[in-house]
Amino acid sequence: MRDFSASKAYFERAAKVIPGGIYGSKSPGFLVPGRYPYYLSRGKGSRIFDVDGNEFIDYLCGYGSQIVGYGNPAVDGPAFEQARKGDLLNQPHPAMVELAERLVALVEGMNWAVFVKNGTDATTLATSIARADTGKQIIIAADGAYHGAANWCSTNVFPVFTQAEQRDLRFFPYNDIAALEACFREERGKIACLILTPYHHPTYKPQQLPTPEFLQAAERLCRAEGAWFIVDDIRANFRLDVRGSHVYFGAHPDLVAMGKALANGYPISVLMGSEKLRKTASSFFITGTYWMSAVPMIAALATLDEMERMGGTARLARLGGMLREGLEKLGREAGFGARVSGPPAIPYLTFDEDPDLYLNQRFCAAMADRGVFMHPHHNWFMSLAHTEDDIAQTLEAARGAFQELRPLPHAY
Ligand SMILES: Cc1ncc(COP(=O)(O)O)c(C=O)c1O
Structure with a gap:
């Protein structure tokens, strides 16, 4: 697990002067405490960096706002x-x-x-x-x-x-x-x-x-x-x-x-x-x-x-398609009903056996441990700054995350 001590310290300060610390509980850190940063300091291309110096391949893209990459x-x-x-x-x-x-x-x-x-x-x-x-x-x-x-x-x-x-x-x-x-x-x-x-x-x-x-x-x-x-x-x-x-x-x-x-x-x-x-x-x-x-x-x-x-919508769809295919295949191989919904450029993974999204929270937290930022309750976004290499790294991380989730408990 990564070190988020600077993030946590900021959150403690924020809780005193900002109601709730972060508006609308927008951080996945509220869902899976200790596994996500609360505060980010910069972004470049497809990557975000938190106040502790952790780096992530980002699939939230500033809640969709980043389409040609951070700091383009x-x-x-x-x-x-x-x-x-x-x-x-x-x-x-x-x-x-x-x-x-x-x-x-x-x-x-x-x-x-x-x-x-x-x-x-x-x-x-x-x-x-x-x-x-x-x-x-x-x-x-x-x-x-x-x-x-x-x-x-x-x-x-x-x-x-x-x-x-x-x-x-x-x-x-x-x-x-x-x-x-x-x-x-x-x-x-x-x-x-x-x-x-x-x-x-x-x-x-x-x-x-x-x-x-x-x-x-x-x-x-x-x-x-x-x-x-x-x-x-x-x-x-x-x-x-x-x-x-x-x-x-x-x-x-x-x-x-x-x-x-x-x-x-x-x-x-x-x-x-x-x-x-x-x-x-x-x-x-x-x-x-x-x-x-x-x-x-x-x-x-x-x-x-x-x-x-940078290649427009065709490239977004191609990269998103690679991610979707890879995630569903790896999920299936690990014994999960992993399904990516939505258009390829705006994908979202859920598990058939997981109506309450607890499994999704664990999966996304395991991805964050491996340097990939995915929100368990919100759809993701592809950006033109994502590369084939990013997708390959993401799928490698997903292989580990799916394995970490096994054995599958009876109910979530
Ligand atoms: C479909 C849709 N409509 C409206 C909004 C609101 O946009 P904003 O957060 O910029 O006010 C959002 C934000 O997520 C949205 O997804």
């Missing part, structure tokens, strides 16, 4: 140059126009772009614009889908918020056409929008791809109701198809929210929309002190170029 000079170069000239000025930098033009040309079906900071800003704005445009209140969303940490959508808040702010939310199981039809039937005439992630990535569960019939039904029901169809692409954008994950799955949304990988970790997200919603969007009061910041916009432009140079 092709992104940081122009971003740092603008930082020296001035980042947040009174009026937007021309990069805002250039980025909007680039995204509108790239993302299929979208005619305008509004830049915000967090993914939550973008999904909140999307549902607000849909409500303003229709004059209706009801939002339909899938059970277990994460659309951000605002009271209207977060499932982790106190019931007092759920009752008040989620009164007009209706949930149905992802991919369940009959349940979705029932929601639309029961709320007919009152529905502002349907918000879906392009594929289902609920926390604690295997990932689920949409069926074509489900997406067609979603579009048909929205059209018949006059409700807007929102795709929340915050987690997946640019990893499946740079034109938007809706293109990858063959969907036709009216609004698309993107974030995370948009600027390789620089803070920016975007809401994009179709022509039909331009008027409502332009009459909407939207602002934030830091939303005009130039550096992330310049970083986003550079990220798009760098992604292409």
